[in-house]
Amino acid sequence: MTILPKKCPICGKPRHAEHAPFCSTRCKDRDLVRWLDDGYALPGPPAIDEEADKA
Numbered sequence: 001m002t003i004l005p006k007k008c009p010i011c012g013k014p015r016h017a018e019h020a021p022f023c024s025t026r027c028k029d030r031d032l033v034r035w036l037d038d039g040y041a042l043p044g045p046p047a048i049d050e051e052a053d054k055a
């Protein structure tokens with residue numbers, strides 16, 4: 001299988017090591033806000049953290 005380069009889950013751009021797994025702090029903040037919104041809206045938000053998914 002071909003290992004595809006990780007992309008920013010927010011905008012799809014190549015992610016930046018400094019802001020991994022996002023491309024920038026802007027997308028980082030956007031994801032955080034979205035995650036919090038989901039947390040409030042749903043009783044059991046799905047685990048979407050790729051670190052946890054790996055383990």
Ligand SMILES: [Zn+2]
Nearest residue numbers: 008011023027
């Ligand atoms: Zn991004």
